[in-house]
Amino acid sequence: MLGINMADPGILCYQHCGPKVFCLALSEKCPCCSMSLGSTNMKLPPFRLPYPFVEPRPCSIILKPTEGDFLNDYYNFMDLHIGVTTSTGVIVEYDKDGIRRTYNKGKNSPWAQSLLVDTICDGWMEHWDAVLDETCMQKRWLSDEYQEITHNCYTFVLAFLRNLNYSRLSSAAQSKTLFCEKYICPRTTAAGKYISLYRKIRDNGHYIHPTDKTV
Ligand SMILES: [Zn+2]
Incomplete structure (x- = not known):
């Protein structure tokens, strides 16, 4: 839509x-x-x-800034929080309070302006929900286990994707670095260009792209 x-x-x-x-x-x-x-x-x-941010859609991996929104508050990769949506659009995330489920509140949701990392084809939705439930049940996602750098939202999403066994998405999830390189960086780079352009326009009224005079 x-x-x-x-x-x-x-x-x-x-x-x-x-x-x-x-x-x-x-x-x-x-x-x-x-x-x-x-x-x-x-x-x-x-x-x-084209506006790069979307409202969360079912069975997706999504990113948002830890605080605030992309256009005004996002500065770099360190500020990002990653989550998963179920087939009914419930957002599942792991943070210091453990596993959390957020029911989409439309434009008032903190996830209303998300960056879509990837989604799956329809035939996989039931499997997606089942694996997500199984992953959430594991004791390693209790709040006590949370570590800001080493055992966080990103660790949770990658563990889920590995359990999912879904083609390239799951193979990239074997490694934090590989997944970042294949799935996160391309999205945040594109979004970063839009954000910096937006901020230049917001601060100056417009932005003129410098051109090479020899062309
Ligand atoms: Zn002119």
């Missing part, structure tokens, strides 16, 4: 006289050449950048 996400700031991109301009709303004049935007032809008409 595609719809406009309420938290999407709606970043626009266009080219008037040369460089790419990013903004939240079109101004009357081009910030590069100061000519009116209305009457002249654009090299590239405005289009909206």
